[in-house]
Amino acid sequence: MDHIYITTPLYYVNAEPHLGHTYTTIVADTVKRYCRQQGLNAFLLTGTDEHGDKIAQAAKASGMEPKAYADKISAIFRSTWDACGIAYDHFIRTTDDYHKKFVQQVLQKIYDSGDIYFGEYGGFYCYGCERFYTEKELVGGKCPDHQKEPAYIQEKNYFFRMGKYQQRLIDTIQAHPDLIRPERYRSEVLAFLREPLEDLSISRPKSRLEWGIPLPFDSDHVTYVWFDALINYVSALKFLGEDVFNAYWPTANHLIAKDILKPHAIYWPTMLMAAGLPLYKHLNVHGYWVMDSGKMSKSLGNVVRPLEMKERYGMDAFRYFLLREMAFGQDATFSLDALINRVNADLANNLGNFVSRVLAMQEKYFAGAVQPLSGEWSKEDAELRDKFRQAEVEMKRHMESLQFHRALESVWVALDHANRYTVQTSPFVLFKDPEKRPRVGEILHHLLEVIRTAGRLIAPFLPDTAKELQTLLATSENALDSQKPWGSFFAPGHRVLPPKVLFPRIESTPKT
RNA sequence: CGCGGGGUGGAGCAGCCUGGUAGCUCGCAAGGCUCAUAACCUUGAGGUCCCGGGUUCAAAUCCCGGCCCCGCAACCA
Numbered sequence: 001m002d003h004i005y006i007t008t009p010l011y012y013v014n015a016e017p018h019l020g021h022t023y024t025t026i027v028a029d030t031v032k033r034y035c036r037q038q039g040l041n042a043f044l045l046t047g048t049d050e051h052g053d054k055i056a057q058a059a060k061a062s063g064m065e066p067k068a069y070a071d072k073i074s075a076i077f078r079s080t081w082d083a084c085g086i087a088y089d090h091f092i093r094t095t096d097d098y099h100k101k102f103v104q105q106v107l108q109k110i111y112d113s114g115d116i117y118f119g120e121y122g123g124f125y126c127y128g129c130e131r132f133y134t135e136k137e138l139v140g141g142k143c144p145d146h147q148k149e150p151a152y153i154q155e156k157n158y159f160f161r162m163g164k165y166q167q168r169l170i171d172t173i174q175a176h177p178d179l180i181r182p183e184r185y186r187s188e189v190l191a192f193l194r195e196p197l198e199d200l201s202i203s204r205p206k207s208r209l210e211w212g213i214p215l216p217f218d219s220d221h222v223t224y225v226w227f228d229a230l231i232n233y234v235s236a237l238k239f240l241g242e243d244v245f246n247a248y249w250p251t252a253n254h255l256i257a258k259d260i261l262k263p264h265a266i267y268w269p270t271m272l273m274a275a276g277l278p279l280y281k282h283l284n285v286h287g288y289w290v291m292d293s294g295k296m297s298k299s300l301g302n303v304v305r306p307l308e309m310k311e312r313y314g315m316d317a318f319r320y321f322l323l324r325e326m327a328f329g330q331d332a333t334f335s336l337d338a339l340i341n342r343v344n345a346d347l348a349n350n351l352g353n354f355v356s357r358v359l360a361m362q363e364k365y366f367a368g369a370v371q372p373l374s375g376e377w378s379k380e381d382a383e384l385r386d387k388f389r390q391a392e393v394e395m396k397r398h399m400e401s402l403q404f405h406r407a408l409e410s411v412w413v414a415l416d417h418a419n420r421y422t423v424q425t426s427p428f429v430l431f432k433d434p435e436k437r438p439r440v441g442e443i444l445h446h447l448l449e450v451i452r453t454a455g456r457l458i459a460p461f462l463p464d465t466a467k468e469l470q471t472l473l474a475t476s477e478n479a480l481d482s483q484k485p486w487g488s489f490f491a492p493g494h495r496v497l498p499p500k501v502l503f504p505r506i507e508s509t510p511k512t
Numbered sequence: 513c514g515c516g517g518g519g520u521g522g523a524g525c526a527g528c529c530u531g532g533u534a535g536c537u538c539g540c541a542a543g544g545c546u547c548a549u550a551a552c553c554u555u556g557a558g559g560u561c562c563c564g565g566g567u568u569c570a571a572a573u574c575c576c577g578g579c580c581c582c583g584c585a586a587c588c589a
Contacts, residue, residue, distance in 0.1 A: 020589030225587050257589035341538060348549060357548035419552055428547040501549055
């Protein structure tokens with residue numbers, strides 16, 4: 001396989017980007033960068049979901065047309081991802097013409113094949129909320145928002161024969177154990193599928209919801225969320241060309257949070273089946289960030305704004321925290337204390353300080369000039385190299401199972417060892433004896449290899465830092481991509497730059 | 513019997529799928545080093561891995577039961 005297609009969900013434009021959006025997007029970006037580094041053609045899609053009642057209402061509330069409102073919020077998402085350095089390849093909006101057209105094509109196709117029918121839908125409708133409630137949602141028979149009893153109304157809607165594909169879906173999930181992962185979510189889906197699947201309401205009458213894509217076979221109805229929002233994953237590729245679609249679609253890796261598991265694990269594959277399209281390759285599901293609001297400064301409230309985090313701590317520090325702290329699939333706690341702790345311990349102390357000490361010695365002892373490596377390696381030298389080889393192997397394994405926190409951990413195990421090696425070999429002591437200076441040069445050569453290798457390994461996670469490391473090494477060849485073996489990268493005499501503080505220690509929680 | 517997750521040294525977590533000396537970060541104690549961002553290195557104290565059964569030569573890890581927390585339950589990642 002030489003392609004991989006990675007998607008984030010389409011973010012609903014009823015709110016500005018928050019921590020949840022940011023996490024999924026950063027994970028997607030990291031996976032893309034990693035795959036690209038592994039030699040794959042990686043394509044990352046993100047975008048915005050812009051239709052629906054909530055948007056129409058929000059637009060009205062701010063005195064705007066729905067499209068103008070969506071334009072505004074969508075632009076905020078896009079510029080946020082740009083500012084965060086997210087390497088997306090295409091940004092799709094569900095209001096894009098090509099998308100609307102494609103959605104209609106798919107609807108027409110499924111309608112023609114008989115899997116969409118006109119039926120009656122009855123339910124408890126609250127005129128205040130302008131939405132239906134299920135019996136379970138009602139509190140004491142009343143709408144939880146308006147404290148009023150909803151009216152039971154019936155309305156004609158179009159339905160997708162989802163139930164028809166239930167068994168095929170179960171069979172598919174069972175035949176492909178890693179279709180939905182981590183496994184807990186697969187189990188959850190299979191558990192849900194033990195109950196009969198009802199058909200899916202996919203339209204709303206225009207009289208009640210205008211802001212949507214009209215059904216091609218009945219202009220009095222518009223598409224309700226599912227067909228509109230999910231199909232983007234395919235429409236974006238189709239828009240870029242049939243060859244792009246053919247190359248990437250079979251490799252699709254969707255990234256989502258657990259709240260939209262059901263639509264992606266059940267509605268979407270059955271829709272694809274009905275449309276005669278192959279299924280995605282993996283559905284990758286992560287957990288929630290739980291706000292530790294007790295430890296958060298008040299002005300931050302419960303909203304973590306990505307740009308604010310970038311401003312305060314730097315994008316890489318923020319990325320590092322998110323990727324290192326959450327075990328993909330499980331919930332994790334977000335707190336500034338934990339973030340500061342991580343940044344100080346792992347980035348400032350372990351990585352940053354390590355780079356400083358190595359470059360400082362290289363500068364002080366040899367004016368930055370790399371010294372030659374003799375054929376004879378000490379036991380420590382070989383062990384150091386092996387630790388990084390091991391880190392690379394483990395990283396690969398953990399990336400394949402989406403365990404980003406473990407992938408990073410394996411690099412830091414090696415970095416810890418590099419700090420230990422520095423003390424064990426003590427070049428700063430040896431240097432005092434002029435006869436031992438060649439050995440000091442060798443040790444530093446190995447330590448520069450550590451910087452190069454660590455830079456390569458962390459590049460998908462901390463792209464800016466990796467670039468800075470490369471700059472400090474000052475090599476003409478791209479140090480982050482080079483596959484040259486340990487010890488053969490630096491030409492003797494090549495000058496590296498003096499140290500620079502990569503991550504300043506954060507002294508205390510800001511109380512702004 | 514709605515569904516799911518969790519309960520591991522002072523705090524926060526990983527490990528559990530693929531049983532076999534209980535690991536990480538922070539904090540604490542003592543020492544070392546001086547190249548470095550008051551960093552880095554070494555050592556130490558501290559744990560009935562929620563409880564009770566079971567399987568096994570062996571269980572934090574698998575199975576059964578119980579207790580206690582926490583999310584979700586048709587469109588907030």
